[in-house]
Amino acid sequence: MNFSSNEWDPLKKVIVGITDDAKIPEADISLRVVNYADKDENFKIRTGLYPQQVIDESNEDVEIFCDFLKKENIEVLRPDKKYVPNYYNYCPRDTVLIVEDKAIVTPNALAARVGEWKASSEHLKPFKNIIAPEPDRTKLYNIGCLGDPEVLALNETDPCFDAANVLRANDDLYYLVSNSGNKKGAKYLQTLFPNKKVHTIEKVYSYMHLDSTIALLREGLVLCNPKRIKSEEMLPKPLQSWEVIYAPEPVDIGYYPGYCNSSPWINVNLFSINPNLVVIEEHQTELAKLLDKYNIDSAMLPLRHARTLGGCFHCITLDLHRAS
Numbered sequence: 001m002n003f004s005s006n007e008w009d010p011l012k013k014v015i016v017g018i019t020d021d022a023k024i025p026e027a028d029i030s031l032r033v034v035n036y037a038d039k040d041e042n043f044k045i046r047t048g049l050y051p052q053q054v055i056d057e058s059n060e061d062v063e064i065f066c067d068f069l070k071k072e073n074i075e076v077l078r079p080d081k082k083y084v085p086n087y088y089n090y091c092p093r094d095t096v097l098i099v100e101d102k103a104i105v106t107p108n109a110l111a112a113r114v115g116e117w118k119a120s121s122e123h124l125k126p127f128k129n130i131i132a133p134e135p136d137r138t139k140l141y142n143i144g145c146l147g148d149p150e151v152l153a154l155n156e157t158d159p160c161f162d163a164a165n166v167l168r169a170n171d172d173l174y175y176l177v178s179n180s181g182n183k184k185g186a187k188y189l190q191t192l193f194p195n196k197k198v199h200t201i202e203k204v205y206s207y208m209h210l211d212s213t214i215a216l217l218r219e220g221l222v223l224c225n226p227k228r229i230k231s232e233e234m235l236p237k238p239l240q241s242w243e244v245i246y247a248p249e250p251v252d253i254g255y256y257p258g259y260c261n262s263s264p265w266i267n268v269n270l271f272s273i274n275p276n277l278v279v280i281e282e283h284q285t286e287l288a289k290l291l292d293k294y295n296i297d298s299a300m301l302p303l304r305h306a307r308t309l310g311g312c313f314h315c316i317t318l319d320l321h322r323a324s
């Protein structure tokens with residue numbers, strides 16, 4: 001059975017994240033080089049639980065999103081709160097990659113996120129679970145990346161990537177090489193899917209994940225972040241033959257003082273309900289106008305702490321089943 005093999009087919013079942021117990025873990029080398037590569041050595045990482053206001057307001061907004069999905073007749077599942085995360089259960093997108101009947105638990109860049117997927121394990125039972133080998137973390141990280149986006153945080157010692165470094169388009173998988181995914185990770189992913197082609201995207205965006213850089217709206221239509229995809233040649237070959245549209249400047253929704261985990265480009269981090277309906281952050285009206293020209297309606301919903309917590313609607317979901 002094909003549970004979900006692209007980003008846009010009509011959505012039937014989805015896991016939506018939860019903010020309870022969200023925290024910044026002890027600052028080990030993985031956190032330092034992956035999440036704070038743009039900060040110099042003297043930057044003091046604030047660790048511990050996110051402020052209660054962030055957790056409460058974020059949960060309120062996520063509930064509104066869940067209600068919206070249920071009204072669209074989509075089955076909504078949530079991470080199990082009894083698994084208290086070392087990082088958070090806000091972004092189920094980051095730790096599990098769903099491709100058809102497989103749920104791949106990815107070898108994540110942050111050490112604190114190992115095992116985070118267990119909060120969703122009950123919902124992954126219908127899938128063939130593939131747990132990627134754990135990388136040797138003693139050799140994985142390159143402290144030389146600090147302050148230099150040309151130097152990546154992950155060495156090429158073992159496969160390492162977050163699931164959110166990947167976007168799915170049926171026979172093609174797009175993989176960002178960045179601080180949260182190395183080239184060996186792409187090679188490993190290719191071995192799991194001999195009938196698909198894994199295309200790497202390199203020297204486009206050094207930091208976290210692919211889903212604030214590219215959004216696949218439907219077969220043949222891709223939305224790009226113009227700050228990162230500066231020309232169509234920067235896209236992998238198959239996407240160059242798609243119609244390429246560029247996101248307008250995002251409306252910056254800001255972040256809780258002292259806690260910033262994302263650029264302002266949360267508008268690109270949209271979530272498709274089907275090829276004619278997406279969920280976007282409620283202030284992104286210019287994007288809604290653009291999408292309207294392509295017969296795509298935008299449900300505009302609040303997500304006040306998208307930047308604080310480092311995830312908008314694509315990040316906080318894990319689509320399990322789309323009708324093809």
Ligand code: DAV
Nearest residue numbers: 208209212262263315
């Ligand atoms: O644009 O800063 C945020 C993380 C997306 N998962 C950005 C990426």
